Amino acid sequence: MTQPKEIFVKTDRCVGCLSCTIACAVAHSNSRTLFGAVFEKPVPKSRIYVEWSDPDKKIPLVCRHCEEAPCMFACISGAIHRDENGVVLTDTDKCIGCWTCVMVCPYGVIGRHLETHKAYRCDRCPDRDVPACVSACPTGALVYETAASFSGAVRKSASRELIRSEG
Amino acid sequence: MEESTRYLIAGGGAAGMAAAHAIREIDQEGTITLLTDEADQPYFRPLIPFLVSGEKKDSDMFMAGSGPYKSGNVSVRTGSLITWFDPEQKTVYLENGGRIGYEKILFATGSRPYIPPDIEGLDADGVFALRTMADARSMAKRAEQTSHAVMLGGGVLNLKAAFALLKKGLKVTLIVYSPEVLSQLMEPEDAFLIRKALDQAGLKIINGRSAEIVLSGKNGVDAVGLDNGRELSCGMVCIGKGVSPNVHFLEGSGVIVDGGVAADMYTACNIKDAYTAGDVAVAYDPVSGDRMVTALWTNAVEMGRCAGKNMAGVKTKYSGTFGILNATQVADEPFVSMGTVHTKEGDFEVQRSSTAGSYRKMVFNAGGDRLIGAVLVGDITNAGLYRYVIREKKPVDRIKQNIIDHTLHYGHFV
Numbered sequence: 001m002t003q004p005k006e007i008f009v010k011t012d013r014c015v016g017c018l019s020c021t022i023a024c025a026v027a028h029s030n031s032r033t034l035f036g037a038v039f040e041k042p043v044p045k046s047r048i049y050v051e052w053s054d055p056d057k058k059i060p061l062v063c064r065h066c067e068e069a070p071c072m073f074a075c076i077s078g079a080i081h082r083d084e085n086g087v088v089l090t091d092t093d094k095c096i097g098c099w100t101c102v103m104v105c106p107y108g109v110i111g112r113h114l115e116t117h118k119a120y121r122c123d124r125c126p127d128r129d130v131p132a133c134v135s136a137c138p139t140g141a142l143v144y145e146t147a148a149s150f151s152g153a154v155r156k157s158a159s160r161e162l163i164r165s166e167g
Numbered sequence: 168m169e170e171s172t173r174y175l176i177a178g179g180g181a182a183g184m185a186a187a188h189a190i191r192e193i194d195q196e197g198t199i200t201l202l203t204d205e206a207d208q209p210y211f212r213p214l215i216p217f218l219v220s221g222e223k224k225d226s227d228m229f230m231a232g233s234g235p236y237k238s239g240n241v242s243v244r245t246g247s248l249i250t251w252f253d254p255e256q257k258t259v260y261l262e263n264g265g266r267i268g269y270e271k272i273l274f275a276t277g278s279r280p281y282i283p284p285d286i287e288g289l290d291a292d293g294v295f296a297l298r299t300m301a302d303a304r305s306m307a308k309r310a311e312q313t314s315h316a317v318m319l320g321g322g323v324l325n326l327k328a329a330f331a332l333l334k335k336g337l338k339v340t341l342i343v344y345s346p347e348v349l350s351q352l353m354e355p356e357d358a359f360l361i362r363k364a365l366d367q368a369g370l371k372i373i374n375g376r377s378a379e380i381v382l383s384g385k386n387g388v389d390a391v392g393l394d395n396g397r398e399l400s401c402g403m404v405c406i407g408k409g410v411s412p413n414v415h416f417l418e419g420s421g422v423i424v425d426g427g428v429a430a431d432m433y434t435a436c437n438i439k440d441a442y443t444a445g446d447v448a449v450a451y452d453p454v455s456g457d458r459m460v461t462a463l464w465t466n467a468v469e470m471g472r473c474a475g476k477n478m479a480g481v482k483t484k485y486s487g488t489f490g491i492l493n494a495t496q497v498a499d500e501p502f503v504s505m506g507t508v509h510t511k512e513g514d515f516e517v518q519r520s521s522t523a524g525s526y527r528k529m530v531f532n533a534g535g536d537r538l539i540g541a542v543l544v545g546d547i548t549n550a551g552l553y554r555y556v557i558r559e560k561k562p563v564d565r566i567k568q569n570i571i572d573h574t575l576h577y578g579h580f581v
């Protein structure tokens with residue numbers, strides 16, 4: 001079996017231009033165009049976030065589709081499952097907006113759609129070869145690779161740290 | 168010949184199903200038999216208010232095939248009440264006369280509503296305590312024939328039940344003995360935004376009173392009598408006064424029951440090859456180390472998975488749970504409550520902040536260098552980060568102001 005690709009972040013390359021967030025929101029809009037997206041109601045949301053930390057570090061954050069995904073096991077309505085590519089998905093029809101997933105996600109990457117009262121997160125753009133955020137990134141801070149080819153160690157250490165905290 | 172199974176799961180709730188699926192991830196061969204006294208296949212219990220309101224139907228409720236519950240080959244037997252358990256013979260006995268031997272057993276029989284013994288007349292038709300799909304169906308039916316429901320207890324489950332009935336168009340009155348609703352999850356002043364939202368949503372709340380008697384006639388319930396002599400006429404009553412663990416069948420078996428089924432750090436009971444998880448088990452708080460029983464789906468699944476791994480031979484330590492770990496949305500007001508949130512007694516550093524639409528209370532230890540609890544109302548963004556900080560006992564020095572200002576994000580840990 002070929003290993004599925006994942007979105008990896010090279011924080012040292014991020015300049016905080018937010019191109020990824022715009023591309024993500026557009027990719028998850030009905031019209032799939034920037035012009036259309038800005039007029040849509042409810043306003044399309046980005047599932048990737050760029051946070052700042054001192055002194056001037058920019059950190060793109062996106063769902064890591066954790067191995068022992070706490071959100072999936074905490075969900076009280078069976079709305080979160082893992083697909084055959086390892087992508088952890090929220091089923092909008094089943095989501096009841098109880099926000100239990102938000103309460104247990106240690107990365108803070110599950111959003112709340114207030115108008116529709118549903119949780120949302122990165123779905124790795126199932127209809128695209130490369131996720132929109134990665135295509136849009138001008139500096140190569142976001143990469144789409146298999147864990148093996150992306151010097152696996154980086155991710156492994158991050159997820160191991162979490163697994164420890166999640167039991 | 169007597170029937171036997173490699174893994175016997177007593178109870179088909181969150182803990183039992185999580186354990187069964189965790190076992191299957193490790194052992195694809197060993198027979199797994201899951202017994203439940205309910206008539207329904209295992210389902211997402213927290214969804215039953217939606218069955219009352221009519222927003223979901225039976226087929227939306229079931230666990231098998233949904234979320235992480237996708238592995239097959241688990242033999243589920245409904246209508247199978249376990250009445251006795253013999254650890255010497257490694258056998259359980261069923262009410263229907265059957266008996267099943269096992270190699271490893273999990274006690275995951277959950278809890279049932281606590282019914283206060285001091286209220287008279289609770290056996291009348293139209294008195295409910297919402298716990299099962301069967302309860303939800305009969306509540307929905309009763310709600311068709313009545314216009315006013317009285318809810319006894321102001322906890323989160325009763326609020327959910329109350330809103331299901333409001334959705335159906337009933338008038339709903341909630342009787343709460345405590346000074347404010349949700350007293351288990353927050354202090355009265357933490358609840359003001361929620362209270363406002365409940366009032367606006369049309370829920371009628373009477374505080375500081377309790378019910379003494381349920382009056383009934385030939386059509387069942389027709390009134391509730393309060394301790395101040397007042398009578399509220401109504402067609403149904405719903406009790407939400409907490410839960411107590413289902414441990415009857417363990418009487419005399421030698422399994423230690425102390426508030427719930429006692430477990431070690433690896434979810435094992437005091438008897439060989441026996442494990443426990445979920446509402447029926449005594450869990451522990453990873454921060455304080457305190458032992459307690461919980462009523463949490465999140466704990467039931469996590470502890471159930473841990474027990475399943477141990478049963479399948481992969482020794483796994485249970486990482487514990489906060490006694491309070493609740494997220495929900497009532498009357499369009501989202502809130503999260505976790506860890507230590509009752510701060511009236513004891514020595515804490517409490518940081519509160521409120522705006523028109525949100526409220527938060529961050530609870531630090533007396534020294535102010537550890538976060539130990541949080542209540543977020545309205546804006547619950549990034550709540551999981553606070554859980555992470557509390558649970559991992561992270562030193563807060565560098566991020567304390569971010570916690571107080573609610574600007575913490577994962578970038579602070581990178």
Ligand SMILES: Cc1cc2nc3c(=O)[nH]c(=O)nc-3n(C[C@H](O)[C@H](O)[C@H](O)COP(=O)(O)OP(=O)(O)OC[C@H]3O[C@@H](n4cnc5c(N)ncnc54)[C@H](O)[C@@H]3O)c2cc1C
Nearest residue numbers: 178180181182204213249276277278445446462463464467
């Ligand atoms: C309306 C409602 C809303 C809720 N909302 C939330 C929420 O938002 N968040 C949250 O964290 N928690 C919530 N909970 C609590 C959560 O549902 C429970 O904590 C969880 O179901 C516990 O799982 P369990 O497997 O330990 O036990 P249970 O779900 O109680 O399952 C135990 C099963 O074992 C069966 N059983 C008992 N004794 C026997 C016996 N002797 N023989 C055979 N079978 C037996 C029971 O009938 C039951 O089917 C809610 C509960 C309710 C009722």
